[in-house]
Amino acid sequence: MENLLTFKNVNYFYQTKNDEIFALNNVNFTIEKQSFASLVGPSGCGKTTILSLTAGLLKPSSGEILLDGENKINTKKIGYMFQKDFLFEWRSVWKNITLGIEIQHPKNKDEKLSFAEELLKKYDLYNFRNQKPRSLSGGMRQRVALIRTLALEPKLLLLDEPFSALDFQTRLSVCDDVYEIIKSEKKTALLVTHDISEAISMSDKIIVLSARPATVKDNIILNLEGKTPLKKREDKSFARLFDKIWSELTNEKTEQTN
Amino acid sequence: MKKQNKQINFSKAHKEYVKKLRRDKFVIIFFRIFVLIAFLGLWELLTYFNILDPFFVSSPSRIIAQLGTLAQSGTLFTHAWITLYETLIGFAIATILGYLIAVLLWWNEKVRKIFEPYVVVLNSLPKIALGPVIILWVGAGTSAIITMCVLICIVITTMSMLSAFLSVEEGKILLLKSMNANKFQILFKLVLPNSMPEFISVLKINVGMSWVGSIMGEYLTSKAGLGYLIVYGGQIFKIDLVMASTFVLCILAFGMYYLVSLLEKRYQRR
Numbered sequence: 024m025e026n027l028l029t030f031k032n033v034n035y036f037y038q039t040k041n042d043e044i045f046a047l048n049n050v051n052f053t054i055e056k057q058s059f060a061s062l063v064g065p066s067g068c069g070k071t072t073i074l075s076l077t078a079g080l081l082k083p084s085s086g087e088i089l090l091d092g093e094n095k096i097n098t099k100k101i102g103y104m105f106q107k108d109f110l111f112e113w114r115s116v117w118k119n120i121t122l123g124i125e126i127q128h129p130k131n132k133d134e135k136l137s138f139a140e141e142l143l144k145k146y147d148l149y150n151f152r153n154q155k156p157r158s159l160s161g162g163m164r165q166r167v168a169l170i171r172t173l174a175l176e177p178k179l180l181l182l183d184e185p186f187s188a189l190d191f192q193t194r195l196s197v198c199d200d201v202y203e204i205i206k207s208e209k210k211t212a213l214l215v216t217h218d219i220s221e222a223i224s225m226s227d228k229i230i231v232l233s234a235r236p237a238t239v240k241d242n243i244i245l246n247l248e249g250k251t252p253l254k255k256r257e258d259k260s261f262a263r264l265f266d267k268i269w270s271e272l273t274n275e276k277t278e279q280t281n
Numbered sequence: 282m283k284k285q286n287k288q289i290n291f292s293k294a295h296k297e298y299v300k301k302l303r304r305d306k307f308v309i310i311f312f313r314i315f316v317l318i319a320f321l322g323l324w325e326l327l328t329y330f331n332i333l334d335p336f337f338v339s340s341p342s343r344i345i346a347q348l349g350t351l352a353q354s355g356t357l358f359t360h361a362w363i364t365l366y367e368t369l370i371g372f373a374i375a376t377i378l379g380y381l382i383a384v385l386l387w388w389n390e391k392v393r394k395i396f397e398p399y400v401v402v403l404n405s406l407p408k409i410a411l412g413p414v415i416i417l418w419v420g421a422g423t424s425a426i427i428t429m430c431v432l433i434c435i436v437i438t439t440m441s442m443l444s445a446f447l448s449v450e451e452g453k454i455l456l457l458k459s460m461n462a463n464k465f466q467i468l469f470k471l472v473l474p475n476s477m478p479e480f481i482s483v484l485k486i487n488v489g490m491s492w493v494g495s496i497m498g499e500y501l502t503s504k505a506g507l508g509y510l511i512v513y514g515g516q517i518f519k520i521d522l523v524m525a526s527t528f529v530l531c532i533l534a535f536g537m538y539y540l541v542s543l544l545e546k547r548y549q550r551r
Binding site: 080102106109113126 | 450452455456458461466475
């Protein structure tokens with residue numbers, strides 16, 4: 024299948040007053056259209072940097088990033104979902120969801136608005152559309168945040184640990200919800216996570232990163248049985264994959280200390 | 282109906298609890314009024330029996346009589362209106378201008394850093410010290426009083442609003458940026474609405490500060506107003522006039538505060 028996102032020899036340096044931090048070292052990977060990819064790596068290795076570069080919030084120091092065949096990033100093709108839901112408390116659920124449409128005021132505004140309404144109905148939030156975010160549960164808030172991202176119809180979704188603020192039980196069910204929504208909307212997604220089992224249960228491909236300066240250590244293609252992340256956790260190769268990634272990440276740590 | 286049914290199902294303990302809450306509230310309101318009546322009554326009695334000299338401390342009945350004469354001659358309303366007018370204008374100018382300056386300082390980081398020390402110095406400077414300068418520059422009278430009022434309120438408005446603007450979560454700004462928002466949109470869709478609670482508390486502070494400003498201005502230079510009446514009353518040893526004017530001042534200031542708190546309630550209900 025065609026690639027939606029390609030990182031070609033991407034290097035990135037952070038500038039601070041007293042230091043220059045080498046964050047990404049020759050990062051190469053590709054993400055296919057309509058696939059779900061995850062980035063895992065030791066904390067602080069530069070996973071979020073990769074997302075910021077993809078979103079066009081940062082520019083690479085060298086190398087090339089191709090999005091949908093273009094080497095100039097069009098922010099309108101990207102939807103970014105953060106660790107926190109960042110819902111605006113003074114806006115109703117509906118007003119939060121249409122925030123992006125309000126900002127970009129696209130030509131086909133009415134179309135987008137009716138699409139957003141459709142999403143709300145489809146994912147059981149329509150009855151809450153006039154409520155303020157504070158009356159929603161953590162899982163619902165995260166769903167609203169996802170629909171806010173989807174309402175702009177991005178081609179690529181960037182998910183920066185979007186479940187880490189939720190308790191474990193909610194996390195598993197929201198994980199399923201989000202996965203289902205992304206798959207049924209036929210979106211491509213790039214997930215950053217600390218949670219290896221979350222990465223295995225959701226992804227078609229896992230990109231394992233080394234410690235800083237991050238470089239791609241391994242590309243793992245997954246083919247687990249099961250329709251939802253929760254079901255995939257029952258696959259017999261789950262434990263083996265977990266061990267493999269775990270050892271890759273922990274080896275990293277021992278190498279570092281040596 | 283439904284609510285009533287629900288209440289019946291509550292335990293006896295809950296009933297007792299609600300009863301206690303109501304009783305406590307009653308006690309508080311009762312003693313509030315009691316303190317006021319006791320204070321006024323004691324004041325009246327002590328002066329009536331000449332234990333305290335009403336020439337120096339006035340008395341409630343004398344204040345009421347004074348208010349009556351002032352009201353009859355119409356001067357009470359003229360003076361009250363002048364001070365109220367100065368306060369409201371000063372309050373409005375200081376709030377709007379201070380807010381706009383805060384927006385400007387938020388907008389441009391360099392400008393903010395350049396002006397930071399000046400704002401700090403202005404904030405710690407006792408504005409009354411500028412009195413003579415103000416009179417020389419804008420002339421004696423109403424404009425000097427309004428200027429004083431503005432000077433007292435504006436720095437705190439700018440400082441409070443700026444710190445509210447700067448306390449917006451970085452992630453929310455990033456979210457808007459990822460949606461391709463420009464700086465105007467970040468300001469109007471996020472920074473300003475996000476700082477509404479701080480804005481209301483600035484309004485509350487400014488209600489108090491603007492009265493300080495206008496009365497201080499009237500002490501400096503005035504031919505009319507409640508501050509003028511207070512100074513004049515003091516100079517001719519007419520404590521009744523001082524007290525009566527202070528009383529009117531209390532009512533007006535409370536009224537203004539009450540309006541702002543109504544605004545706050547309306548905002549919170551939204």
